[in-house]
Amino acid sequence: MSELIVWLADWAPVMVGGAVAGASTGMLGVYIIGMRIPFLGVCVSHAALAGAVFGSLFGLSGPMLLVPALAGAIVTAMLLGMLEPETTRININVLMGLLFTLSMGLAFLGIGLFDKFDMSDNNVRNLLWGSLIYCRWSHVALMSAVAAVQVAFVVLFYKEMRAIMFSRFHAAAAGVHVTFVWTIFLVLTAAVLTVNFQTIGGLMIYSLMANPAAAAFLLVKGHGRALGVAMLLGAASGLGGFVISAVADLPTGAMIVIFSSTLVGLSAVVNYWRRRGKSGLGRTPMR
């Protein structure tokens, strides 16, 4: 019993950190997946990586790396928010592809420069894969603070975000201040992804953003319910993945991704059986 308590005390920040990251990115995912721009997460988090790489090259380390990372993420998010598809005549997904490859190019150029200047690139390599098991209460506090801002934003701009998720064009047609709310959302997205990115990694963050939202959409309808379920499933993914990895002695990041993907699969099965039950024939295609 005492061993379990010690184990829990040791790993509590990791578990809480995983749950907070999952809930936070799950909430973000509802909008990003709802708007069919899942690539936004990858694009912004890799821009943060590029920022962190160059910050590290200039001698920054530890929490200070967040500053250039956040700057990279915000610049990219603002570029995406300010460029209107109608003006640029480029689809937002194509634009994200361009920015993603550019930020990846910059990040790897920066990583290449570490060798040239005889510097260690361990700091930034950890960012790519994340280091959840090294998560400490100071990280959790920062992640929780950003998550609290995120919740406040969703509460304050609930109806605007619902309209924007449906369609930015329809929202604008109804007189919603789309550019204003959308820009704040993008900056907040940059902050959430940057803060969580150093703990859970640039690759894993994508699954924690997309999978809980996708599962929620299969299970419930309604804006508020989707947000609630996505946050719950996100938290469950972060926590559950870690527990499984600890018990089975498997890589934590991989287990979180597999666990959250399994939740999507189970949700799809529930959705199928529910629709089959409603139609009585089992021939209704899945949404």
Added chain:
Amino acid sequence: MSDSVIQIDNLEVRAGGRIILSVENLSIAAGESVTVLGPNGAGKSTLLKCCLGFFKHGSSGQVRLLGENVPRLGAAGLSRLRRRVGYVPQVLAAHSEVPLTLREVVAIGRSGIAGLLRPLGQNDWRIVDEWIDRLGLGQLAGNAYSDLSGGEQRKALIARAMVQLPELLVLDEPTANLDLFWREQIVGVMDELFRQIHMTILLVCHELEVIPPCCRRVVLLEDGRISSDGTPEEVLTTERIASLYGGSLTVVHNGDRHAVIPSGGMER
């Protein structure tokens, strides 16, 4: 001061190095039901977007909507103006993933009016429910919008526009991709709105059959220019429609409804 809801003077829109819309003068008075008709690419949707301030780049001339000089409005001014206009775009929007219910989609119409940082109140939801019922969608209010048929989605978008309690209703091809049943349903809705609440309606379409009985003015748009403006009987002549769409077409006026009957091969 005129009572024009829309007043356009010397509007010119350029895209890709050519003029895609050139309207010398167009005035729509309050209480009118007007249809802008023309083939694909005639500039109908561009005209609507100019009126609502969605098409600012590459345009010149004056567009006044509900007394506001649209090209001079900033983002906040445009948002305020758009709240006074119920606009039903051609695009249905919402992907299959979006988990919103029909009631939530209709409530989008109240989102701008309620203002920033204020949740929708009881009165907003009462208006939302009232219009859902009025358009016969009460049974579907809790259903996912993405599960609705195309016709039901179109009605929901009209309800979304109507909950704004607009001074003007603008519909862009509201029957696109709908079958005959739903087309007649939408035509019926437009006619009822005009007759029951004397709503000023601006409809854009390319089919004569979509023109509602209440419409007593048709503006024909051809290659970005107004080629004719008058009553449906004056504008929609067999000669004009045949020359516009090509081939042997016969226009039939049956009371307040209008239709085209193909009577031979198509030539353009």
